[in-house]
Amino acid sequence: EDYTARGKIITPLKDRIGSEIRTHYPATIEQGIAITAQEAWLDRPSPIAVRIPEYIKQVAEHLAFLAREDKRVDKRSGVSQRLPISAIENVVSNAERRALRAKEDVAVPRILDIYSALPAVTGKLELEYEGELKGGDTVARELIRAAVGKVYNHYFDGANMAQVIQWFDLGGTLKLDENIDSAAMVKQLAGIQGLMEKVKVLGLTANEPDAVRASAAEFILEGLYAHRRISRNEERGFAAEEKRRESPREEGGRGGERPNFRRQYN
Structure with a gap:
């Protein structure tokens, strides 16, 4: 093998072979998804069925596309197609493990599974x-968040999520x-007003398995988090986005008047 895991040529082997194969990145997300589906080990023997939502595939590919453009990633080493291939394999494995543990009939990956596949991402960057300076995990998390935001826009651009956001603004929190x-998980998500109705945009019906509906609703919450409409942290989970502090001009007085800080002398 004359390439490292990141797609970089091993110089001694290159010198010995005397030639190299020049490759290029997929030009579109659709091409990337097709390559990943062809190369990833997904058709594996398993006692349960695996159903990968289209938005999960798209997030994995957008992750690679964004990494290739990110200035924090070394352009000389590049980001090979091995990143989404390895990521989607780990994502599916995590979904299978969860389904087997819960004795479910179908395994459906969630956005949480992509975050769980961080080692597969950082190992390819x-x-x-x-x-x-920021750290590989931090960079990878930011790339995943940005990828989720892009895919969310594809499905929900212009959608009215006021009810969902209001639920959190009124003090609601949800840790998954x-x-x-x-x-x-569906029972927890159903407690958020208006959330489960939005999964219809993804082409789902009320007759879908719980695993499919849970993944779709979680994707919506992750999309809102990606666009800073709600917040998420390790302790509280999903919660209301912190309100921006008032600017000094607003704090100083009404109508945009500057406060009078003139010093008085006796």
């Missing part, structure tokens, strides 16, 4: 100095465990 079974 060579970072510049700026990226090294990646190992929770689908039925329990």
Whole structure:
């Protein structure tokens, strides 16, 4: 093998062979998805069925596209198609593990599974100095968040999510465990007003398995988080986005008048 895991040529082997194969990145997301589907080990023997939502495939590909454009990623090493291939394999494995543990009939990956596949992402990235300062995990998380935001826009651009956002603004919080079974997760998500109705945009019906509906609703929440409409952290999970502090001009007085800080002398 004359290439490393990141697609970089191993120089001694290149010198010995005397030639190299020049490759190029997929030009479109659709091409990337097709290559990943062809090369990834997804048709594997399993006691349960695996159903990968289209938005999960799109997020994995957008992740690679965004990494190739990110200034924190070393352009000389590049980002090969191995990144989405490895990521989607790990995502499916995590979904299978959860489904087997919960004794479910179908395994459906969630956005949480993409975050769980961080080692598969960071292992395929060579970072510049700026990226090294932030850390591989931080860079990868930011890329995943940006990828989710792009795919969310594809499906929900212009959609009215006021009800969902209001639920969090009124004090609602929701912490999702990646190992929770689908039925329990749907029950939690159904408590958020207006959320489960929005999954229809993804082409789902009320007769879909809980695993499919849970994944779709979680994708919507992750999309809102990606666009800073709601917040998410490790302790509280999903919650209301913190309100921006008033600017000094607004704090100083009404009508945009500047406060009078003139010092008085006796």
